[in-house]
Amino acid sequence: MGTRILTVEDDERIRTAVKLALEDEGWIVDEADNGEDALELFSRNPTDVVLIDIMLPGIDGFEVCRSIRRTSDVPIVMVTARADTHDVVAGLEAGADDYLTKPFAPKELSARIRALLRRVRASDPGNTHLRFGDLELIPDEGVVTRGGQQVHLTKTEFRLLVELASSPGRVFSREVLLERVWGYGYFGDGRLVDVHVRRLRTKIEVDPANPRHVVTVRGLGYKLQP
């Protein structure tokens, strides 16, 4: 079965044009013009990626994003008006994996979607179980446990953790993480990393304010404490 994408956009013309462009990539596209319909469609159809415009009539994109996150780790791309507003951070904190600003080229969107759909690969096939204190990672199965309890991570959070776990103790710059996890180049938005690290901490750290596993290295980046 092909990749299925749900686009939530209230402007019919944009929605249609984006659908046409995404269908050219060989993907199946579901459309919703408001948040309620989007959630309804999402619960009915197995969806691989969700594209949400922040500004929607009725319940807004943030809320749609949060509702989806309550039940699913599906990759979410949100569409914002501007790159340098609080919207981006708010959207990421609501659970989005990546963002685009309007007007974006559909090619860009498909590149983002492809990056999010990449499979997580274990950096070292021989090492299928990684252990850090109370934390255990099984990259091939996409499972993380803390103190024996499974922790639910989104695909992107998981990929970020696996990336950091590939060389425990090594400092990863934001650029490197952007490239490896999101497929961005030199000009990626470092806030993606920052918010995802923060989200990750709330899930895997005992005290997210004083992280023991995912540690900030001032001016340099992040590392996973072995």
Next chain:
Amino acid sequence: MRFRPRQLGLRARILIAFTLGTFVLSFLLSASTWGFTRQSQLNQREDLAIARFFGNAGIVRNRLLNVGAGVDVQQLLASLPASSPVLILRVDGETRPVNPGLRFTDQDLPVSLRTSVDEGSAAIMRYRVREEPVLALGMPLPAIDGEYFEIVSLVDVESSLSILAAYLIAASLATTAAGAALGWWASGRTLRPLTDVGRAAQAIAGGRLDTRLDGSDDPDLAALVSSFNEMGRALQERIERDARFASDVSHELRSPLMTLAASVEVLETRRDDLPERSRAALDLLSEDVRRFQALVADLLEISRFDAGAVQLDLEPVSAPEFIRQALRAATDRPVPVYVIGDPEELVVDLDKRRMARVIANLVDNADKYGGGVEGAGVRPVPGGVEIAVEDRGPGIPVEDRTRVFERFSRGGAAAGSRGIHSGVGLGLSLVAEHVRLHGGTVRVESRLDGETGARFVIELPPHDPALDDEELETSLDAPLVPRVGDDLAITAATDDAEAEAGVGPRAHGTLS
């Protein structure tokens, strides 16, 4: 030219007025106090002396009349309560002064006093004997054919008066100093509202449009405060209305542009299936959609600069690495980058994605007017790092080198090289705005190697080590507070639907 003395400041003038005023007042007061005191002291002294003088003169006359020549005149005079009594007796037609051997003798009597007493009338006179102020009194004593004089020293009066004068001068000086201090304080108080107004105006000019003065209970100031605040409010409203207009326009343009771009892309994937004429039309369409998109992005970015809503996300960046990446993102052609200097000298604080647009705009400009980018260079200069982009066009005449950075000035069009791309010249003005926001400068000059072509030079301040201490997540903890260019932040929350930055799509699109 007419000479004009430098105008003194208001505060200095208030201070001078206060000082002069208290000086004149206190000295007038002191002088008159001294004058009156002196007069009354002397009068009092004179009255006392005169009363005693007449008493003494009576005693002397009576003694001499009653007792006759047998009396010891010296002893009599010495027993009198006067400082220097002098008795002159005419014996056998000869004058014979009698003096009890005190400080003053008959020699010290002024001639005019002697004369008037000789002529038969009592007299009184104030004068100085050997620098000492004295009062001399004299009266004829016809009953005994003699004259009686007294010389009274006034030195104690004088010394108490000079002590008083010294006190008064000191008091006047103290009062003047106090007046000056009061003037300083009062002028400060008076000018404080003006200083506040100045500071508020400066803040508003710097972009903090919501700056207002604190309300004042003072009826004299309340009018100023309220009209100033009213002005600020009107200004803010107007600027926000303009910004809102730009944001409304952007919102209106964004959606059709999005549809256009997506539809053109769908057509482009089927380009090979199209008949030749349709293909040519599609090429025109897609080219212009792209230009339209860039233009709208530039326009919106400019309007956001005008609204002061642009926030930088600075991070220390290696300039050579940055320029290589930015050039790679901006053009498919390989561009050589010449680097001079040590890596640590070439670190600058950049908002990478914004500065990438600067480079993209320079590349764009070179493509349109300068025959494409020929090379780029990075080197340390005094006060920062220089990033230069050179093209191989006809160059820009000296007289147009400032003008090219103005809006809609059409890049290098002045050189007459305007081709089919009569693009609107917003690109270079955005370059100037971005660089300015980074605290740098931009200029255009001739190529250093003597070839024809323009050389755009950006000078950026060196890396500020303070940025190193910043937590990575700072931008998240205070997402709405700009990290740099604080005074450029418009405080009224800008509408979400506002001007589209156009940073993300371009940078992402070309790199992913």
